[in-house]
Structures are given as structure tokens and as C-alpha cells.
Amino acid sequence: PIYLDYAATTPVECEVAKKMMNYLTIDGIFGNAASRSHKFGWQAEEAVDIARNQISELIGADSREIIFTSGATESNNLAIKGIAFFHQKKGKHIITSKTEHKSVLDTCRYLENKGFRLTYLTPKNNGIIDLNDLKKSIKKDTILVSIMHVNNEIGIIQDIDNISKICRDHSIFFHVDATQGVGKIIINLKKLSIDLMSFSAHKVYGPKGIGGLYVRRKPRVRLLPSIHGGGHERGMRSGTLAVHQIVGMGEAFILAKNKIHDDFIHTTKLRNSLWDGIKNIEEVYLNSDLKQGVPHILNVSFNYIEGESLIMALKDLAISSGSACTSASLEPSYVLKALGIKDELAHSSIRFSIGRFTTEEEIKHTVKLVHQAIYKLRNLSPLWEM
Numbered sequence: 065p066i067y068l069d070y071a072a073t074t075p076v077e078c079e080v081a082k083k084m085m086n087y088l089t090i091d092g093i094f095g096n097a098a099s100r101s102h103k104f105g106w107q108a109e110e111a112v113d114i115a116r117n118q119i120s121e122l123i124g125a126d127s128r129e130i131i132f133t134s135g136a137t138e139s140n141n142l143a144i145k146g147i148a149f150f151h152q153k154k155g156k157h158i159i160t161s162k163t164e165h166k167s168v169l170d171t172c173r174y175l176e177n178k179g180f181r182l183t184y185l186t187p188k189n190n191g192i193i194d195l196n197d198l199k200k201s202i203k204k205d206t207i208l209v210s211i212m213h214v215n216n217e218i219g220i221i222q223d224i225d226n227i228s229k230i231c232r233d234h235s236i237f238f239h240v241d242a243t244q245g246v247g248k249i250i251i252n253l254k255k256l257s258i259d260l261m262s263f264s265a266h267k268v269y270g271p272k273g274i275g276g277l278y279v280r281r282k283p284r285v286r287l288l289p290s291i292h293g294g295g296h297e298r299g300m301r302s303g304t305l306a307v308h309q310i311v312g313m314g315e316a317f318i319l320a321k322n323k324i325h326d327d328f329i330h331t332t333k334l335r336n337s338l339w340d341g342i343k344n345i346e347e348v349y350l351n352s353d354l355k356q357g358v359p360h361i362l363n364v365s366f367n368y369i370e371g372e373s374l375i376m377a378l379k380d381l382a383i384s385s386g387s388a389c390t391s392a393s394l395e396p397s398y399v400l401k402a403l404g405i406k407d408e409l410a411h412s413s414i415r416f417s418i419g420r421f422t423t424e425e426e427i428k429h430t431v432k433l434v435h436q437a438i439y440k441l442r443n444l445s446p447l448w449e450m
């Protein structure tokens with residue numbers, strides 16, 4: 065099948081995988097980066113330092129502001145619980161949105177059970193948070209705002225610059241889940257007053273199982289750690305560093321930095337040909353926003369067709385309805401529902417996500433397959449006849 069699920073995960077770039085191989089075996093650098101008494105440890109530590117710098121360079125951070133984690137799910141947990149528990153004497157109110165990733169929403173639900181109060185903002189119809197709604201929801205005891213940069217289902221980009229200013233003016237911590245934005249659109253933390261930012265390697269052509277949390281140093285942001293132990297990562301996340309994974313993430317992020325412009329042009333072109341190829345199908349609805357969204361995600365609904373049956377009919381395409389994380393359930397996407405899209409249309413949604421290795425030919429073939437599948441399914445559908 066044609067892979068069109070780059071928002072779920074990306075393949076590791078060959079040069080990244082090759083580099084990682086040098087940090088595993090007896091003839092490579094396999095030491096523990098925390099071993100301070102011999103060369104094996106120093107070499108591993110040096111490799112980690114280089115990767116930390118590469119990662120920092122992509123996002124405009126200081127290398128001392130990066131905490132390695134197992135991925136963005138863990139980073140989101142660490143950021144939100146870490147701030148909540150450390151600063152709960154200051155207040156117990158947290159603001160987020162209804163369209164966040166489950167790793168944010170479920171962490172927030174957990175905190176509600178621990179006595180925190182949550183406000184879940186409803187975005188506007190295009191998925192963007194209304195800044196006035198945000199301002200109005202701020203209470204005296206609000207300690208944290210957590211809003212994602214790019215939505216994983218529809219690709220909408222939030223105005224994190226202005227949100228960060230609102231948070232700064234109210235002395236509220238601001239956490240950004242930037243998993244889908246990092247490496248795709250430019251983020252410069254030097255110019256934004258973001259306190260914490262989550263990201264993951266496997267969305268940026270790096271390996272799975274490694275990610276990071278940016279934690280601002282000036283002014284210093286303090287967190288309660290979730291994983292206790294040897295005091296690695298300045299006490300914020302104990303556990304022996306996965307050197308090969310970290311090296312892979314560093315390499316992938318530097319590649320992303322060098323290719324960010326070309327990747328953007330490439331995915332924009334392909335997304336446009338995909339949409340141009342299918343937009344004239346009857347009863348097709350665009351759930352993404354071509355101007356205010358990232359180019360690699362295109363979410364559409366085909367009225368009178370069940371998303372799941374469409375995915376089955378399109379077995380030559382690797383696509384998803386909504387996100388991989390929730391596609392196990394048959395509920396319509398909570399993200400689309402939060403945008404006010406009615407159940408039938410939310411049920412008939414498909415997410416195409418394209419990437420560095422997608423070709424023009426693949427998109428042409430995709431357009432053809434979609435036309436065929438829709439024609440076939442609608443001919444079978446009693447609703448369509450009426």
C-alpha cells in the first residue's frame with residue numbers, strides 16, 4: 065500500500081539508522097553516559113551532548129533546557145503533572161482545549177481526580193482557539209495553560225505566540241505539545257515565551273521511543289519529577305539515557321532543520337494536488353484549513369460514507385480515520401465533534417498525511433483510488449440513492 069500516515073509515524077531516515085548502529089555494539093560507543101570514570105562513559109556522554117545541541121538548534125533552545133523522555137506522551141505527562149504538583153500551593157486551575165491529544169486530555173482528567181479544576185476550551189469552527197475565550201477563562205488561581213501547536217487530526221496551527229504573551233502577562237506557565245509541529249514549521253523558542261514544550265523523534269524521521277521536554281531556564285521553570293531514581297536529566301527524569309535513540313533524534317532533527325523548507329514546499333505541492341484531485345467529488349467536506357494548517361495533514365469527510373468502510377475499500381492506501389491513538393474505537397473523532405462537525409460527517413472522515421518520501425505518482429494513484437472507492441460505496445448506499 066501507499067503510505068499516507070506520516071502524522072502517525074515516519075520511517076527513520078537511512079542515514080539516521082546507520083548512525084544509530086554505531087552506538088550499540090562492542091565495536092561502537094555503547095557506554096553508559098552517566099559512567100564518569102572511564103572513556104566508554106565519556107564518549108557516550110559526548111554523543112549525548114552533541115545530540116542535545118542538535119535538538120536545541122532546531123527549536124532555538126539552550127541545550128541545558130532539554131530533558132530526554134520516551135516520547136511526547138511522557139513529555140506531556142511530565143510537563144502537566146510536574147507543574148501541577150509542584151505549584152499547587154499557588155493554584156489548582158489549569159486551562160487546555162478539547163482538541164488536545166489524548167496524552168494531554170487524559171493527564172488533565174487524572175488531575176481532576178486529584179482535586180485540580182480544568183477548563184477545556186472549545187475552539188472556533190476551524191479549530192483555532194479564540195484568544196478572548198482564553199483570556200476570559202483565566203482565574204486568580206490558574207497556574208498552567210496547555211495548548212498544542214499543531215493538531216494531529218486536522219493540522220490546524222495555533223497562535224502560540226499570542227497565547228504565550230497572554231500567559232506571560234498573567235504569570236501563568238505555558239506548555240505546548242509541539243509533536244506535530246517540530247521539524248515541519250519553524251519554532252524559535254528564543255522568540256516565544258513558552259515555558260515547556262513536548263516533542264517526539266518518530267514524527268520527524270527519527271526512532272520511536274525517544275522524545276523530549278523543553279523546560280525553560282530563564283526564568284527557571286520548576287517541576288515535580290514523575291520518575292525517581294539516579295537523578296539523570298537534572299533530577300527531572302531518572303533512568304539511563306538511551307544513547308543510540310538520542311543520537312538518532314539529534315541526527316533526525318538536524319536533517320529536519322536543513323530540509324524544513326524543501327519538506328514544506330514538497331508537502332504543500334502534494335497536498336494541493338491531492339485536494340485538487342478530490343475536491344470535486346460530490347459531498348466532500350474539508351476538515352483541515354489549507355491556509356492556517358500544516359501542509360502534511362489533509363482531513364476530509366465524504367458524506368453518506370462511513371469512514372471505516374472507506375478505509376477498508378481503500379486497502380491499497382495506508383490512511384487513518386482520525387488519529388492512530390483513537391482509531392481503535394468506533395466513536396466519531398472527538399476533535400471533529402469539538403469543531404461542531406455533525407456526527408455523520410465526523411464518522412465519514414479520513415486523514416491523509418504526507419511526508420518526505422511521498423511522490424507525485426503516489427498522489428495521482430491515490431486520487432484515482434479515492435474516486436473509485438467513493439463511486440463504489442455510494443452505489444451501494446441506500447442513503448445516497450435517496
Ligand code: PMP
Binds near residue numbers: 165214243263275
Ligand atoms: N501529541 C501529539 C499531538 C501527537 O500527535 C502524538 C503522537 N500521536 C503524541 C502527542 C504522542 O507522541 P508519542 O508517540 O511520542 O508518545
